[in-house]
Amino acid sequence: MTRLVEVSAAEISGVRKDVAATRDQLEQLGSLRFRARELGVSTTGFDDAAGLVDQLTHRVLPTVDSHWRRAQDLADARYGGSLGVCVPVVDDDAWPSPPSPFTTTPALDGGQILDFAGTSAQDVEADAQDTHESHGIGGWFSDRWDDVSDAVDKGVDWVTDTASSTWDSILDAGAAIGDWWEQTTADLGAWIDEHGAGVREWIGQHVGIIRWFASAFRIVGWVVVAIGVVLAVVGAVVGFLGGGILGGVFGAGVGAAPGGLAGALAGAELGLQAIGVGFTLVSVGDFLDVAADWGEGKIDGQDLVKQGSLELGLAAASLVGVGAIGKIIQQVVKHLPPEVGVKLAEWINKLLRREKEEPVPDPDPDLPPPRDSGTPDGVPTKPFDVNDRSTWPFDLTDPEQVYQHAFHNMDADEVVLGKFTGDTAADSYQNVAQSRGAAYFSLGEEEGVDLWTAVKQANHFETDSDMFESMNAPFLDDVMLGRKTILFSHDPRLEPKGTYLRMEYDYIMTDGPFAGQYRWVDDLGPAGGLVAVG
DSSP: OOEEEEEOHHHHHHHHHHHHHHHHHHHTHHHHHHHHHHTTOOOHHHHHHHHHHHHIIIIIHHHHHHHHHHHHHHHTSTTTGGGOSOEEEEEOSOOOOOOOOEEEEEOTTSOEEEEEOOOOHHHHHHHHHHHHHOOOHHHHHHHHHHHHHHHHHHHHHHHHHHHHHHHHHHHHHHHHHHHHHHHHHHHHHHHHHHHOHHHHHHHHHTHHHHHHHHHHHHHHHHHHHHHHHHHHHHHHHHHHHOHHHHHHHHOHHHHTSOSHHHHHHHHHHHHHHHHHHHHHHHHHHHHHHHHHHHHHTSSOHHHHHHHHHHHHHHHHHHHTTHHHHHHHHHHHHHTSOHHHHHHHHHHHHHHHSOOOOOOOOOOOTTSOOOOOTTOTTOOOSSOOOTTOGGGOSSOTTOHHHHHHHHEEOTTSSEEEEOOOOOSSOTTSHHHHHHHHTOBEEOOOEETTEEHHHHHHHHTTOOSHHHHIIIIIHHHHHHHHHTTOEEEESSOGGGSOTTSHHHHHHHIIIIISTTTTSEEEETTSTBTBEEEEOO
């Protein structure tokens, strides 16, 4: 069949421009699609638009381009010439039609609705995979921040390790110097004690005069220090204001000083020198006191070397101004409360003289196991020795462990106090308490060890009062705090002062923190008792 066709390349070009413009407008929805996905909003409509862009780009525009190129070729044909762009063409052979990108749907008005085919499932899956694997700019910044954090962590670890290693080296060096100083002063002190006996005797005979001179040097020294402080303050103020104004009052030296900070330093120089001289005199006085202590036998040669060298060093350094600061620190430490001074000394000693842990050897399987103080069934391998902790049935210096073995039946409402008259004596206070189910205090024996004597020796308690304050008093405090009724197996009022039973009675009635909170009742217990007031 022969058809007469009129082809216009310009019209087809216009159609192509409209299709391309439509595609470009749809492509602008891509950024909105990305933001909607980041916000978790459904992107179904945006996905359909992206499918349309794909159809327009890969199907519609190629088809329009092929028709436009054919029309252009016909318009440029040799027989077009003056006939214009619309050339009548006899098309004898049917041109192959490219695949249509449209799908048609019948409309209600009898027409056709053109539509694009939906995106294939493979394309949708591939697009979803690309979306899952892609990272926004936030992810890139997050990765860089992780890199920076890792670098900072490594730097901090390096600084920490280096500082720790350096501090350990400083402590080791300080401990080595301390050991050397202890050994040197011990050797020198022993030599002084051996060869300086005559000097020591002479000092002991004239100790009164030496003490007088020591006091005199200190008094004069502190007076000079006070004068130096006044001179330093006045000179600094004058120098700061400008010495030329007040130079006639305080002398030409100050008057010639420049103003400002330089003037203040120059003006204070004389006062600072006086302070140094004053502290030198104080140090000399302290050295004389140290020598007097050695002469009286209060300290040995090693202490003489330690304290004497310190005072002489401060005296020499004070002349150049440095020792004044050290002397001030020394005086402050000397006048600290005793408990603060002891804690400070212990802290410095632990800091500079760290004890190294000795390796524990592996136990010999052929030997019996060592006694374990924490195991009740431990069998002693040698007799009890207060100087050998391995033979102790428990830690005799730990108050909590001692109380655990000495306090009995503390949940009872009454307690029995009295005298010990024998293990089996009916009137012995511990037997009276056990018969009544009452609380009582008794260390007794354990594994053949007299715990009362053992605790006293282990804690170096010299008097009965020491034992009472450390053992009996805490027991009585618990009793009175619980407002328990107190029964006596023997009348405490008939006991002489200084005995344990009388000390317990006096502690409850007059000497302890709960004094006045108990009253005597004659008909309580075997020999009277006490009940809480109120």
